[in-house]
Amino acid sequence: MAFTERSEATRTAILGAARKLFAEQGFAGTTIRKVASLAGVDPSMVMRYYVNKEGLFRAAVNLRLNLEELPAPPRERLGEAMARHFLSRWEGDLSDEAIMLLLRSSSTNALAAQSMRDVFTSQVASFVGRALGCGPEEAARRAGLVSTQLLGLAFTRYVVRLPPVVAMPAEELARSVGPVVQHYLTGDLP
Amino acid sequence: MAFTERSEATRTAILGAARKLFAEQGFAGTTIRKVASLAGVDPSMVMRYYVNKEGLFRAAVNLRLNLEELPAPPRERLGEAMARHFLSRWEGDLSDEAIMLLLRSSSTNALAAQSMRDVFTSQVASFVGRALGCGPEEAARRAGLVSTQLLGLAFTRYVVRLPPVVAMPAEELARSVGPVVQHYLTGDLP
DNA sequence: GTCTATAATTCGATAGAC
DNA sequence: GTCTATCGAATTATAGAC
Numbered sequence: 260m261a262f263t264e265r266s267e268a269t270r271t272a273i274l275g276a277a278r279k280l281f282a283e284q285g286f287a288g289t290t291i292r293k294v295a296s297l298a299g300v301d302p303s304m305v306m307r308y309y310v311n312k313e314g315l316f317r318a319a320v321n322l323r324l325n326l327e328e329l330p331a332p333p334r335e336r337l338g339e340a341m342a343r344h345f346l347s348r349w350e351g352d353l354s355d356e357a358i359m360l361l362l363r364s365s366s367t368n369a370l371a372a373q374s375m376r377d378v379f380t381s382q383v384a385s386f387v388g389r390a391l392g393c394g395p396e397e398a399a400r401r402a403g404l405v406s407t408q409l410l411g412l413a414f415t416r417y418v419v420r421l422p423p424v425v426a427m428p429a430e431e432l433a434r435s436v437g438p439v440v441q442h443y444l445t446g447d448l449p
Numbered sequence: 450m451a452f453t454e455r456s457e458a459t460r461t462a463i464l465g466a467a468r469k470l471f472a473e474q475g476f477a478g479t480t481i482r483k484v485a486s487l488a489g490v491d492p493s494m495v496m497r498y499y500v501n502k503e504g505l506f507r508a509a510v511n512l513r514l515n516l517e518e519l520p521a522p523p524r525e526r527l528g529e530a531m532a533r534h535f536l537s538r539w540e541g542d543l544s545d546e547a548i549m550l551l552l553r554s555s556s557t558n559a560l561a562a563q564s565m566r567d568v569f570t571s572q573v574a575s576f577v578g579r580a581l582g583c584g585p586e587e588a589a590r591r592a593g594l595v596s597t598q599l600l601g602l603a604f605t606r607y608v609v610r611l612p613p614v615v616a617m618p619a620e621e622l623a624r625s626v627g628p629v630v631q632h633y634l635t636g637d638l639p
Numbered sequence: 640g641t642c643t644a645t646a647a648t649t650c651g652a653t654a655g656a657c
Numbered sequence: 658g659t660c661t662a663t664c665g666a667a668t669t670a671t672a673g674a675c
Contacts, residue, residue, distance in 0.1 A: 375609045
């Protein structure tokens with residue numbers, strides 16, 4: 260399909276609104292009407308460009324962790340570097356809508372959970388494999404354990420908003436969680 | 450209010466069905482009709498006894514971690530004991546509906562998130578304070594960090610169902626995560 | 640105590656005029 | 658490309674008969 264500039268502007272406005280609402284309210288809580296309203300377009304435009312609600316969600320989910328941007332640190336400081344990388348993505352002015360979207364929706368939406376699995380098996384596990392120079396099976400196990408900690412941090416800080424976890428500055432969290440990630444990366448596995 | 454035996458049986462049947470469905474489908478995905486159907490009663494009975502959907506949810510949320518049942522282990526094995534306690538609650542035949550309910554609903558429901566905060570500030574933090582004999586502020590910080598790991602484990606294993614985390618037996622997970630919990634309990638804080 | 644009937648919304652999706 | 662009008666389904670919730 261080819262699109263004119265006009266339609267392209269509408270498409271991106273819809274997508275931006277959808278990302279924001281899916282991230283804030285999850286899949287079920289987001290309605291096509293609200294997305295259209297926030298984007299300033301007619302609800303039928305959403306259907307026209309994205310067919311249905313699932314198509315819109317599928318387009319909105321596009322999480323790149325950009326782990327390749329992480330400057331290769333010495334092996335023994337990899338854990339803290341990873342923790343810092345994730346926290347810096349999540350914090351900041353425009354907080355990472357992609358991860359919040361998956362975090363909020365994967366509890367009740369199969370497609371979101373699948374996307375989360377894809378991200379954390381392909382991107383995280385493959386990064387771990389490259390960084391450690393280990394086989395894919397060991398990389399998957401280590402990446403899985405790393406994910407329990409990093410996703411748990413995101414879940415408690417941004418979704419549940421547990422007061423002591425919210426109160427800690429990102430820098431302090433990176434120093435607390437870093438050694439744990441390091442342990443999962445290079446420590447003994449049971 | 451006083452209730453007869455007949456109404457009491459209906460009430461508990463409704464509550465059991467509600468717990469199961471809220472745990473599986475979250476707040477938005479659960480409908481009063483489905484709850485009534487599973488409980489084998491008329492939908493209007495649900496309204497009669499629990500006023501509205503929020504009242505039903507409020508009644509269904511009642512999470513006791515039973516940390517007082519945990520036999521006091523030596524201080525240096527507390528981490529693994531806690532990890533094992535949580536995993537043994539979550540695993541097993543009838544898996545812990547209460548935590549799944551909160552886990553699945555707190556992403557998009559404010560009441561569920563509040564309940565999760567209550568549980569992990571009161572029950573977990575107070576347990577940590579007693580077990581370590583430290584002040585409430587330190588206990589809250591340590592309990593918060595412990596929660597990032599334990600909730601993250603539950604989230605990745607039972608909600609996202611990350612393959613490598615699902616594949617590990619509970620015993621292996623306890624041995625992997627135990628030292629981390631131990632570190633948050635008794636290690637240095639930044 | 641239990642159930643029928645239905646009100647009042649809301650949502651996703653479609654058809655078609657312009 | 659954009660919008661109006663609307664369908665059909667599902668939902669929470671209420672009123673009232675039995």
